[in-house]
Amino acid sequence: DVKVTQSSRYLVKRTGEKVFLECVQDMDHENMFWYRQDPGLGLRLIYFSYDVKMKEKGDIPEGYSVSREKKERFSLILESASTNQTSMYLCASSLGLPYNEQFFGPGTRLTVL
Amino acid sequence: SQQGEEDPQALSIQEGENATMNCSYKTSINNLQWYRQNSGRGLVHLILIRSNEREKHSGRLRVTLDTSKKSSSLLITASRAADTASYFCATDGYGNKLVFGAGTILRVKS
Numbered sequence: 001d002v003k004v005t006q007s008s009r010y011l012v013k014r015t016g017e018k019v020f021l022e023c024v025q026d027m028d029h030e031n032m033f034w035y036r037q038d039p040g041l042g043l044r045l046i047y048f049s050y051d052v053k054m055k056e057k058g059d060i061p062e063g064y065s066v067s068r069e070k071k072e073r074f075s076l077i078l079e080s081a082s083t084n085q086t087s088m089y090l091c092a093s094s095l096g097l098p099y100n101e102q103f104f105g106p107g108t109r110l111t112v113l
Numbered sequence: 114s115q116q117g118e119e120d121p122q123a124l125s126i127q128e129g130e131n132a133t134m135n136c137s138y139k140t141s142i143n144n145l146q147w148y149r150q151n152s153g154r155g156l157v158h159l160i161l162i163r164s165n166e167r168e169k170h171s172g173r174l175r176v177t178l179d180t181s182k183k184s185s186s187l188l189i190t191a192s193r194a195a196d197t198a199s200y201f202c203a204t205d206g207y208g209n210k211l212v213f214g215a216g217t218i219l220r221v222k223s
Contacts, residue, residue: 004155035213040215041215042201042213042214042215042216043156043201043213045210045211045212048210058210088153090155090156092155092156097209098209098210098211099143099144099205099209099210099211100161101146101158101161102156102158102203102211103158104148104155104156104157105155106154106155107153107154107155109153
């Protein structure tokens with residue numbers, strides 16, 4: 001079974017803090033993704049990575065950066081958290097083409113106060 | 114850039130009834146996928162249908178795809194309370210990324 005894990009289920013941070021969200025997959029997938037999910041807006045792609053040290057901007061990259069130093073790990077960084085980044089963050093991975101079946105982690109619900 | 118849009122936004126049915134959700138999209142696709150999300154959890158892949166397929170089954174799920182109308186439907190037969198979840202369609206019409214719709218919230222009452 002593919003397993004995608006995220007470092008925290010719930011996280012509360014203060015405005016201006018630097019926030020790290022970690023994602024690890026155990027199936028040697030090339031592609032990894034970070035989405036945020038807000039009510040009524042569905043999932044929006046923040047960044048994705050198709051190989052180690054490679055990254056591409058998604059639809060809403062502003063205020064975020066990513067790091068992929070190892071194939072199994074993809075980190076999302078909020079350089080200076082703001083209240084409008086309060087959201088559910090979902091990590092996913094896929095094998096082969098980026099639009100193949102994606103496997104999701106359980107999500108991190110981030111609240112920025 | 115919302116590629117897929119689900120309809121209805123919400124659906125409430127009795128256990129044992131069938132549930133049908135629809136998805137419309139805008140551009141040509143390679144495949145269309147359906148995912149389920151239980152409350153507060155990650156998404157789970159249900160089924161993938163390729164652009165050259167018209168219908169696909171998986172257990173109680175039946176998916177159809179009409180590329181001429183740029184639409185798909187997901188049918189859940191003999192629904193159960195455990196089917197209560199949000200359902201999303203996803204397409205690859207914009208480059209090499211999956212784009213998700215806003216989802217249909219299904220509530221199955223027992």
